[in-house]
Amino acid sequence: MSTHEPPGQGAITVDHLPPDLTRALYTHMRTARDLDAEAVALQRQGVFPAYVSVRGQEAAQVASAAALDPSRDFVFPTYREMAAALAYGVEMVAYMATHRALWHGGLYDVMESRFGAINAVVGGPVPHAVGWAVGERMRGGDGVALAYFGDGASSEGDVHEAMNFAGVYGAPVVFFCQNNRWALSVPNERQVAGGSVAARARGYGMAGATVDGNDAAAVHGAVTEAVARARRGEGPTLIEALTYRVEPHSTSDDTGRYRDEAEADHWRTHRDPVALLRAAMLGAGHATAEEADAIDAAAAARAEEIRDGVSAAPEPDGSELFTHVFRETTQELTRQRRIWEEEVQP
Ligand SMILES: Cc1ncc(C[n+]2csc(CCOP(=O)(O)OP(=O)(O)O)c2C)c(N)n1
Numbered sequence: 199m200s201t202h203e204p205p206g207q208g209a210i211t212v213d214h215l216p217p218d219l220t221r222a223l224y225t226h227m228r229t230a231r232d233l234d235a236e237a238v239a240l241q242r243q244g245v246f247p248a249y250v251s252v253r254g255q256e257a258a259q260v261a262s263a264a265a266l267d268p269s270r271d272f273v274f275p276t277y278r279e280m281a282a283a284l285a286y287g288v289e290m291v292a293y294m295a296t297h298r299a300l301w302h303g304g305l306y307d308v309m310e311s312r313f314g315a316i317n318a319v320v321g322g323p324v325p326h327a328v329g330w331a332v333g334e335r336m337r338g339g340d341g342v343a344l345a346y347f348g349d350g351a352s353s354e355g356d357v358h359e360a361m362n363f364a365g366v367y368g369a370p371v372v373f374f375c376q377n378n379r380w381a382l383s384v385p386n387e388r389q390v391a392g393g394s395v396a397a398r399a400r401g402y403g404m405a406g407a408t409v410d411g412n413d414a415a416a417v418h419g420a421v422t423e424a425v426a427r428a429r430r431g432e433g434p435t436l437i438e439a440l441t442y443r444v445e446p447h448s449t450s451d452d453t454g455r456y457r458d459e460a461e462a463d464h465w466r467t468h469r470d471p472v473a474l475l476r477a478a479m480l481g482a483g484h485a486t487a488e489e490a491d492a493i494d495a496a497a498a499a500r501a502e503e504i505r506d507g508v509s510a511a512p513e514p515d516g517s518e519l520f521t522h523v524f525r526e527t528t529q530e531l532t533r534q535r536r537i538w539e540e541e542v543q544p
Pocket residue numbers: 278318319320321347348349350351352378380381382443447
């Protein structure tokens with residue numbers, strides 16, 4: 199079995215989830231789906247220099263972030279965690295401003311939102327999460343760190359070191375791998391030796407689990423359990439959520455050069471996490487079709503509002519380029535600033 203045959207090819211169930219939680223997950227996933235489409239359009243219109251789509255990964259991101267407590271936990275994201283940011287309560291105009299490259303690392307407050315800066319270093323958020331978690335324990339707090347990373351990141355040295363360190367110190371971390379089958383143009387079979395990221399947990403002395411990443415209820419259950427374990431002081435967990443990147447790696451990528459689009463179509467048609475959750479929610483009687491339609495309409499309206507907010511955000515003053523590089527500026531930087539003032543500034 200390939201790592202990408204999900205455990206249940208058919209429907210998912212939310213019978214065991216509280217109705218309000220089911221509706222909240224659906225609302226965030228639906229909003230993320232619409233905002234993602236708006237973001238791709240903004241890139242095409244030249245408002246964003248580039249964008250990385252989360253389409254198809256909404257269940258993995260929303261259900262994992264929703265299992266945390268934003269008042270005491272801390273999230274360490276990659277560049278592809280828009281749906282997690284939304285579900286975690288990050289201010290979304292400020293978050294999306296990062297993709298407009300408006301300011302160093304975006305405009306949202308990392309410390310207040312407890313959602314780290316968007317990190318484009320593959321594997322980079324993982325050691326950061328472990329460092330924070332060890333610090334949190336030394337401080338006597340009961341917060342838990344969640345590190346997002348991809349299947350490609352799982353082969354980075356940083357990730358190995360971070361996991362081993364967390365295992366040795368029993369750090370309160372949830373390592374959440376979104377295995378979306380592709381690391382840019384490299385498929386799992388050329389990236390993940392042994393075929394399973396989750397299986398490596400044993401070697402690091404921690405709990406490991408594989409979960410259907412397109413099943414919001416399954417993801418929420420697995421992360422809730424891992425968070426509770428970490429909070430009890432019983433150490434880290436490695437969760438591998440099997441999902442699929444249905445869009446290109448980024449708006450600059452051309453999937454025609456390396457994959458058969460029939461594979462992506464299969465996931466789009468049969469494993470769409472938003473459609474799966476909607477059907478399960480209606481099937482469980484957690485919402486009526488009219489209520490689901492109302493959520494859809496509200497989600498589209500919110501996505502448009504965020505889009506308009508980020509499009510209208512003012513350009514920063516270009517001189518800020520030089521402001522936060524060094525506490526005391528260097529001669530070279532002063533020279534560059536003078537050239538910028540003379541030649542570039544309108
Ligand atoms: C340390 C480092 N090496 C290489 C890159 C270039 N790069 C950007 S994204 C990417 C693929 C990452 O794949 P994965 O971890 O599976 O995440 P996904 O993009 O699928 O979400 C690579 C190689 C980088 N940004 N950082």
